[in-house]
Amino acid sequence: MRALVGLWRWRHNPLRRKTDLVEAWVACVAVLLIAVAAPLAGFAIGGLTQDALRQSVREQHEMRHEVAGTVIKKLASPPVDPDPETSSARDRHSRVLAGWTAPDGTRHSGAVLADLRSPDRGDRFRLWTDEHGQVVGRPLDDATATTHATLAGFGVALAAAGLVEGARRLVVWRIVLRRYDRWDQAWDKAGPDWGRTGTGS
Known part of the structure; x- marks a missing residue:
């Protein structure tokens, strides 16, 4: 929460660059997705897996x-x-x-x-x-099906969080490259005599 308050106050800072604001918003969106979307995706996939495995348990107990x-x-x-x-x-x-x-x-x-x-x-x-x-092999039981579904949901949540973090790092890497390019352009405009006594006179 303090990060969001700091971001809100930082909007009007005269030293803030556009890339700084983009980087901060990307970080906020990534945190929100990791905290909310990744667990929801894991819960949804875990539920679907549980339903499929329970159906498989029923079929195996009927056939074996x-x-x-x-x-x-x-x-x-x-x-x-x-x-x-x-x-x-x-x-x-x-x-x-x-x-x-x-x-x-x-x-x-x-x-x-x-x-x-x-x-x-x-x-x-x-x-x-x-x-x-x-x-034939022993049929799958409910406890094993639940364990597999839980592991599937947990794995999907971790994979989603990793994907979001990877995307965030890629965006930040591109922002930093653009920032370096702008610094190089500003340095080229200043010229080789920048900082010497009598420059510009």
């Missing part, structure tokens, strides 16, 4: 079904993955040959990852399939 898988035998683990993130997730699961009954009543079997550390024949575990019994 949780069934009970039964371990037939444990299979050899795949080669070690050097990526620590994927290998840590894989360490909590075991690769097994399992059998399961699909929602349509057909029997299926195949190699799957089971959330069992040391599986034995006959152990049961949760498995997600489509309506025909093909193994």
Whole structure:
């Protein structure tokens, strides 16, 4: 608020250049856009993302079904993955040959990852399939959808603020270049004898 009051009083300062006033107004507009428009853009995009993800959650829960898988035998683990993130997730699961009954009543079997550390024949575990019994990933839940929507909104707000700040810096850079050009022109008009004794006599 003090900056706006200072800008208002500065309008009539005799030392003020036109470029100074333009630079000050550009800064005020940038602050207003960063404080108001960027959060509104983030809120709007976050809301749209939330709606789309909730629709996806509903569709996935309709199309994916949780069934009970039964371990037939444990299979050899795949080669070690050097990526620590994927290998840590894989360490909590075991690769097994399992059998399961699909929602349509057909029997299926195949190699799957089971959330069992040391599986034995006959152990049961949760498995997600489509309506025909093909193994699919676990459906998205509401908490994950909300987290993704929040991150999307926050990212858009930050990107909008960065874009506004980048535009402000570009405008100020152009203003400073123009100011330097005017200084050069004024210096050329003063001539090489500016400041010497007896100049102009």
